Amino acid sequence: MYALYDFCNEGADNLMLKWARKESLSTRDRATLDVKMDSLAINGLDLIPKLVSPVEKQPGIFKLRIQTKRALRPMFCRGPFTVGEEFTFLLGTIEENFKLDPPASQATTNKNVLLADRKRRVPHERFH
Amino acid sequence: MSDFTKSLTKSLRDEEYAETYAEVFQDTYLATQIKVIREQRGKSQAELGQLIGTTQGGISRVEDASYSGWTVKTLKKIAKALNVRLRISLEEYGSLPGDVIGMNRGSLMRAAHQNDLVIFPEKISASAANRILLMDIVDSASHDRADLVRENRNDEENVVNASRFSPASDLNQVDLSDMNRAASGGMTIWQ
Numbered sequence: 001m002y003a004l005y006d007f008c009n010e011g012a013d014n015l016m017l018k019w020a021r022k023e024s025l026s027t028r029d030r031a032t033l034d035v036k037m038d039s040l041a042i043n044g045l046d047l048i049p050k051l052v053s054p055v056e057k058q059p060g061i062f063k064l065r066i067q068t069k070r071a072l073r074p075m076f077c078r079g080p081f082t083v084g085e086e087f088t089f090l091l092g093t094i095e096e097n098f099k100l101d102p103p104a105s106q107a108t109t110n111k112n113v114l115l116a117d118r119k120r121r122v123p124h125e126r127f128h
Numbered sequence: 129m130s131d132f133t134k135s136l137t138k139s140l141r142d143e144e145y146a147e148t149y150a151e152v153f154q155d156t157y158l159a160t161q162i163k164v165i166r167e168q169r170g171k172s173q174a175e176l177g178q179l180i181g182t183t184q185g186g187i188s189r190v191e192d193a194s195y196s197g198w199t200v201k202t203l204k205k206i207a208k209a210l211n212v213r214l215r216i217s218l219e220e221y222g223s224l225p226g227d228v229i230g231m232n233r234g235s236l237m238r239a240a241h242q243n244d245l246v247i248f249p250e251k252i253s254a255s256a257a258n259r260i261l262l263m264d265i266v267d268s269a270s271h272d273r274a275d276l277v278r279e280n281r282n283d284e285e286n287v288v289n290a291s292r293f294s295p296a297s298d299l300n301q302v303d304l305s306d307m308n309r310a311a312s313g314g315m316t317i318w319q
Contacts, residue, residue, distance in 0.1 A: 001132070031148035034139065038228055039156055039193070041132070047233055048156060049163045050192040067194050128139045 003086040004041050004124035007110045012122060016074065019092030020127050029068045030127035036064045037124070040087060061090070061107045071095040075107040080115055088114065088121055133225045146221045153228060156193045158203075163191045164236040165210045179209035211240035
């Protein structure tokens with residue numbers, strides 16, 4: 001099983017959970033997110049078809065494909081410290097009309113922040 | 129009980145959450161199993177599509193973890209084309225964490241009718257029989273099942289995966305009725 005982590009701010013607030021609160025994700029949204037993230041943790045990237053896709057112009061960044069009433073697109077990277085054993089969620093986004101909010105480049109920025117400071121992540125928490 | 133199972137079990141106390149989780153997991157499971165068995169049979173999406181009267185794109189649509197438009201009619205066609213039976217069953221929510229944690233390539237694979245060891249036990253070759261005993265010993269040393277599946281993925285022989293067998297000193301102790309019960313701890317013929 002892979003370890004999952006969530007990017008956090010300097011005060012160690014889990015930014016994925018903050019995103020879920022800010023977007024007022026419903027129980028249905030949260031359950032769907034949890035299935036996809038559990039699948040990633042158990043099987044990684046290779047087994048489940050179309051679970052994830054790479055993010056354009058952001059090398060090394062992937063998004064989970066989650067369609068509820070909205071197109072939820074949590075973004076993550078392999079590792080980044082122990083590739084093959086862990087994934088880190090970097091940014092929660094919502095896609096509308098092929099546009100991501102917040103923009104995907106923020107995921108790369110967050111990854112770079114994390115690479116410079118290993119403390120900027122916490123173990124992943126379920127959305128429910 | 130693992131931390132993951134504890135955590136998921138706790139989340140499932142919420143009925144709406146449990147309903148959605150089960151539904152989304154089922155969709156993910158079906159899409160993945162169709163892809164795994166299609167690959168196990170060595171068929172392309174186009175070839176499977178042809179067998180059930182659809183296109184490569186039609187198979188690509190159902191081999192998508194987010195696909196949710198299943199019908200029993202389609203599933204029956206796919207099962208027939210992949211030479212397996214369709215089993216539809218109503219289950220308690222409590223069995224969900226076990227299903228989630230137990231999902232892996234090995235547990236999704238199914239023997240085709242002609243290679244079903246329950247129906248054709250005479251097909252167990254001597255080499256496969258030896259493999260059963262070897263893997264049984266490995267299993268009793270508490271090796272992870274997934275590792276065993278990975279170790280055998282490229283084996284060209286008619287290999288039997290006995291990774292969750294109870295210890296047995298010889299083949300007479302092997303219960304053939306378990307042989308193709310991949311999901312619940314049986315065995316799978318690799319073909």
